Amino acid sequence: MDRAKPDPPEGAITAGSDFLQLDVRDAPPGGLADWLAGQLRAAVADGRLPVGGRLPASRVLAAELRVSRGVVTEAYQRLIDDGHAAGRGRAGTVVVAAPVVAPSPVQRPVPAKVITALPGADVFDEVRASPARIDLTPGVPDLTAFPRAAWLRAERAVLDELEPSHFGYGDPRGAPAMRLAVSRWLARSRGIRADPGEIIVVSGVAQGLTLLGEVLRQRGVDEIAVEDPGSLGARQHLHHNGLATPPIAVDDDGLRVDELRASGAPAVLLTPAHQFPTGVVLGGERRRDLMRWAAEGGLIVEDDYDAEHRYDRAPVPAVRSMLPEVCYTGSVSKLLAPALRVGWLLPPPRFREDLVAAKRFADLGNAVLAQLVLARLMETGELERQLRSVRARHRRRRDAMIRAVTTSLPAARVHGAAAGLHLTITFGAPVDDVALAAAALAEGVKVQPLSWHRQRPGRPGLVMGYAARTAGEIAEGVAVLGRLLR
The missing domain is CATH 3.40.640.10 (Type I PLP-dependent aspartate aminotransferase-like (Major domain))
Structure with missing residues (x-):
């Protein structure tokens, strides 16, 4: 009986031990899905996984790597959540977009005094024009999901x-x-x-x-x-x-x-x-x-x-x-x-x-x-249909931001988590939220100080959007805020 495997369809990425030269021995203990998602993300970024390329079937890659199929499906789902891949039913999981490389802050320095206590009429134009690695501006949906x-x-x-x-x-x-x-x-x-x-x-x-x-x-x-x-x-x-x-x-x-x-x-x-x-x-x-x-x-x-x-x-x-x-x-x-x-x-x-x-x-x-x-x-x-599609993704990103705040800003109180595209956090201790948001922008993270949206004195805080960012970016951005606050 001929047990030879048929040739893969044209355009498919060949599965097997040679796929991206992956070696699970390089993965940290207990972090297989994170490690695999990172390897796939890097391969999309540098072109080894081209846009339009098809990923191996999850069961095939799991067998080759000798890991559970759940590890592979979780890694694939993270690429889908990032907007870098899409599930196409019987056609499998296909690479649909490469990560956008943020401009270097050395080439495009952040304008001075963009975030100030008394914002001008053009403040939102200036903030949008300012370069950032992680944009947590509120009020922005997941633009990669545009139908x-x-x-x-x-x-x-x-x-x-x-x-x-x-x-x-x-x-x-x-x-x-x-x-x-x-x-x-x-x-x-x-x-x-x-x-x-x-x-x-x-x-x-x-x-x-x-x-x-x-x-x-x-x-x-x-x-x-x-x-x-x-x-x-x-x-x-x-x-x-x-x-x-x-x-x-x-x-x-x-x-x-x-x-x-x-x-x-x-x-x-x-x-x-x-x-x-x-x-x-x-x-x-x-x-x-x-x-x-x-x-x-x-x-x-x-x-x-x-x-x-x-x-x-x-x-x-x-x-x-x-x-x-x-x-x-x-x-x-x-x-x-x-x-x-x-x-x-x-x-x-x-x-x-x-x-x-x-x-x-x-x-x-x-x-x-x-x-x-x-x-x-x-x-x-x-x-x-579009609303139903993005709602699940937004929920996952909302949950990721809540986890990040709990980890990096444990003293902050979260508001407005049941709905929307952003979270507001407030601080019990005296915090200059304008100075914190300005320092975050200098580090490549965009958030808005809550005091911008007040006319009378009130508790300081930040307003942070999660819908347009991946879980990893959200965690990294909130970690920067936690470090700056400390």
Whole structure:
């Protein structure tokens, strides 16, 4: 009987004792999976495992190395989590991307005083432009997981069906197909019933806040209360329109509505589903009190921040689903990618015409092709599939950051772990969080000081994103913070 093995398929990486010259005797005791993942990662980086190459079947490599199959599958899973490989069913595990080598800090020195106690209007531009080995900036999804294949399929389908007239100027409110898709998305994912004619497509939540600020100023409103702590970026957009932002305290139940009522502010911006940066959810009694405040004439602006990314709790309904007079805004920046610059505004009827006019004179409306592609992803269920796909990966990275904080920053308290794309940590002892974040950036690690997002004194801390980084990078970055703190 001929027991010779058939030749491997063309393009496959030959398995066997010669594969990458691996020798398990080089592995540290108890660290086989870590060692194997590191060897594979290094081989992808230096080109020995080319993009498009297929890894050996896990059972074959396990037999050749004389280790359990679980060791190999764990190592492969880590490459998949890193975004360097992908499981292709019967086609096996395929290398899909090589690591990006960070620019040398010697060639591109960190600009002086990027992270300061009084950040300027361009601080986020400066931080993004600063080189770093490990970027733990909050609010960024896993960009390696962008559904390129699904996007290309949808784009081809849209272009096949597109009439020449669609390449002209469109409705400043947004493409009808996009507004219809958004209305259906909000109905099934956030419990919001809205007619497509009520929706305005905008260039992200940032533009939505800018347009709303402009309209409020035209109507004589000169302030809008905000959460404290709350998003520095949101405050900057409101300040750009000349609006004051009186701070309202946030506790474990969310915004203090009694403090909001006492402030006399005519409007409030809040993130009730997953408060930025603390991660708390607006409690039921607070929601009822907030609706009573709105019934007395107050305007609620709801930024539905991170509502879809949850791990350890049930979904929280949008305030807009219970109160039609809420001005609601959301986007795909955390679902797909910030670079798409597509979001939506669902204003109360009394503001709609003014906001459409503001959008018209701002840019004549968003790019239509991207809207139509997104609409198709929403309508075909691809967006839900994408969300389910990345949720498990984000959960693993969340868990990795919690482990890293427990190990390297044992005195820190973790906030907002049940949902979102970031964690906030606070320190009980006096810590200059601005100095700590600045020192971390000098060491090639990006985080944000919690004090940036406060208007009043409070406990120092850091805001750290985990969704866009691998478990190894997260552990290394948090270890740097621990060393600097010590």
